[in-house]
Amino acid sequence: MLQTDKSSVIHLNDHLVIHSFVILFADQQSEIRLGKRVFIGDYSTIRTSRAKVSIGDNTMIAQNVKLIATNHYYKRKDQLIHQQDIDTEKIGITIGNDCWIGAGAIVLPGVTVGNGAVVGGNAVVTKDVPEYAVVVGNPAKIIRYRE
């Protein structure tokens, strides 16, 4: 399912493969940009409000992956969380070319996954991943680099 409001845009590209029950959601001046030959597996979600999510060419997103591009501020306890603004420091997601994001992984706002990186199944990616690194776990840590 593709869902946008009038201020947002989803750019699809050549040879895109999107499997069943994938949700691409962009609102409030957001942008989702998918590169060439991107694959997205069943039940994955890309969700952004007021932020950009970019996925490079030849990148595979497995099943049940969640790319969540926006955080709420939450630190003030005298305001409801939904009344606080979004976190403008940790915002947006960039995933490079030739990456592989394993099934069930979650990529959090503000993260860049470098070209050629691999994210293990069920990883929770809280920080940037260097190019060609392989990360696993929660929070995701580097276990090796591709050769």
Ligand SMILES: CC(C)(COP(=O)(O)OP(=O)(O)OC[C@H]1O[C@@H](n2cnc3c(N)ncnc32)[C@H](O)[C@@H]1OP(=O)(O)O)[C@@H](O)C(=O)NCCC(=O)NCCS
């Ligand atoms: C990340 C991954 C690619 C690494 O594979 P690998 O290079 O063969 O890694 P290994 O099996 O040698 O594991 C290396 C270490 O990382 C650990 N590890 C591997 N994958 C892990 C994961 N997803 N979560 C937590 N730990 C993991 C292993 O237990 C091992 O730990 P140890 O050194 O303490 O024994 C793979 O484990 C993975 O998660 N694949 C995702 C599969 C998938 O989602 N497929 C969808 C179809 S597109």
